[in-house]
Amino acid sequence: MAFQIVVNLIIAVMWTFLSESYTASSFITGYLLGVLLLFLLRRFVPGKFYLKRFISILSLILLFLKELVLSNLEMVKYIYGKKDKAEPGIFSLPLDVKSSWEITLLANFITLTPGTLSVAVSKDSSELFVHAMNIDTVEDEIRAIKDTFEKAIMEVTR
């Protein structure tokens, strides 16, 4: 990935030299041309096309924003709704992600998504303890977290 970025930068610098206008705009033009070239020649360049990772980071951010808005709407429903509707409790979520910053990211995501709040990580960091507003739908909750967030985070880190 680092190799591809370096190649892309070299193409951009070459473009500014070839067009003999040393401005930011011609550098950006050269960079975009480099992206296009790398995309066309991706079969011959080692490694995955590096913008793929960039796209997965972008989709992670979009997913996060969507979940943030949804969680707030659900929160508002709980706040102004009937008092005995919610059935809170703490459940444990088995973790597939291993490194500590992946777990941090996942915990942040869980806190800002509908009806869940991360409370603690177990000592061997194999479980995450999550407080849920509604403990009855825990199975769905665990599946949703596994399918969407853990997958999206792994897409970025692996």
Add this chain to the structure above:
Amino acid sequence: MTEIVSIIANILVILFLLAGAFFIVSAAVGVVRFPDLYTRLHASSKASTLGVSCILVAGFIYLYSAHAIVSGKMLLAILFIMLTNPVSAHMLGRAAHASGIKPFTKNRSDAYADAMKNQRMKSE
């Protein structure tokens, strides 16, 4: 043409400010209404994050449309609020659990307390 754009920008600013104020008020009401510390943390961490973010977005749009300033500070503030708010909620929840505050549940579903008990039994 520029008038229409500025009217649209103003409407956007108003909408974002109203949404932000609404979410912050909701957070305050939730803190009063919910039964225990953990559910209150739900209200305060989520609703206040989106509320403050909405108000900062409104500020960003206003500065851009009225003074043609692209305010990077606002965007950075949103980023850091989104990074730090869940962490503080996590720390508060953990500290509360460690100091023995029991979560309000009808049928005692508290996996964390069970896990801690198991660990203590193992170490003894």
